[in-house]
Amino acid sequence: NAGVTQTPKFQVLKTGQSMTLQCAQDMNHNSMYWYRQDPGMGLRLIYYSASEGTTDKGEVPNGYNVSRLNKREFSLRLESAAPSQTSVYFCASRRLAGQETQYFGPGTRLLVL
């Protein structure tokens, strides 16, 4: 099992460019999450997906869109990147029933110039 995988590992964008961060899990988990990590602030929830075909906003959704392509994959899109979106992005997944632990991917480091 690879667990949770994310691509790319690192990306540099110019302001206004778009990109999609990819996340996949092979643990047959139902819920998937996108968080961003900023220095001194811990991780904050951007969007989540409770199941295939559903997505909902978290604390900091502005400037992002997501797609739950199937049970395995959950992508995060920045339509017009801004310097404030410079961050490390983590994807996580959790099996729905009776399983509270979230498992995290290795992260994508994004720099917006």
Place this chain on the structure above:
Amino acid sequence: AQSVAQPEDQVNVAEGNPLTVKCTYSVSGNPYLFWYVQYPNRGLQFLLKYITGDNLVKGSYGFEAEFNKSQTSFHLKKPSALVSDSALYFCAVRDMGRDTGRRALTFGSGTRLQVQP
């Protein structure tokens, strides 16, 4: 809304000494609490969790955490620190809302543990 506080940005300890990383929380109802560790340029790794039961929870790599309801604390401990324990540690509390599909985590700001040889 729930919240988590990690009052120390950094904790320094000598190898072989006991270590404590502090965490306090604020939730309505019974908390579900977690500790994660992040090594440089890596994702978060699950260490342990408290859901219910014994107040002393044992986890990976010799770590344990003590849940104290009256003090709303969930401190991470290890009897004898290793240099390899040096990392960033996050305390988190689970979303207590009715949406079972959400169950997102609210994280503290993190504590950097530095273990000196």
